[in-house]
Amino acid sequence: MRADRVELPSGVVVEDYFVRESRGFCVVFALTPDQHVLLVRQYKHGIGEIVTELPAGMIDEGETPQACAARELLEETGYAGAxxxxxxxxxxxxxxATAQFHLYLVRDAVHTAEQRFDVTEEIDVELATVDEVRAMALDGRIAAGSQVAAALVALAHLGR
Structure with missing residues (x-):
């Protein structure tokens, strides 16, 4: 977190304009060979609820976004793919905030390992059809804005 002094085009000065600095995060749209999408369900303390979303996570220091996507998919689901x-x-x-998030597509994801999530995570893995994921993004069952955007953009990218 940093506090900037900002002068707006109108000349108004804002002291202590707080900006969150971050390396960003990745969201993974993973498809199995039979065209199912991997979803995770986990508790989010900020809202005090269990949410359904695509696998995702913060980029570690020195890590590329692509490596983050592969790591998060494996850690959260036990799946790996192309x-x-x-x-x-x-x-x-x-x-x-300075953060960007990167949407990655992983094709041919198969279960290869046990989940290895953080001590603060308890994650259930679900498989859904492409049509189910679209419906979930549109009806609110996938609710976080970044997750909805990621799901719908991935589907458009796939022509689905």
Missing amino acids: PPELVRTFLADPTN
């Missing part, structure tokens, strides 16, 4: 393909990079919250 090398992650960058679909698009988004601005996470340009008003007061």
Whole structure:
């Protein structure tokens, strides 16, 4: 977090304009060989609820976004697949944060290992059809803005 002194075009000066600095995060749209999408369900303390989303996580220091996508998919789901393909990079919250998030597509994801999530995580893995994921993104069952955007952009990228 940093505090900037900002002078607006109108001449108004804002002292202590707080900006969150971050390396950003990755969201992974992973498809199995039979065209199911990997989803995770986990508790999010900020809202005190269990949410459904695509696998995702913060980029570690010195890590590339592509490596982050592969790591998060494996850690959260135990699945791995073809090398992650960058679909698009988004601005996470340009008003007061530097973070970007990177959407990756992983094809041919198969279960290869046990989950290895952080001590603060308890994650259930679900498989859904492409049509189910679209419906979930549109009806609110996938609710985080970044997740909805990622799901719908990935589906458009796939022509689905």
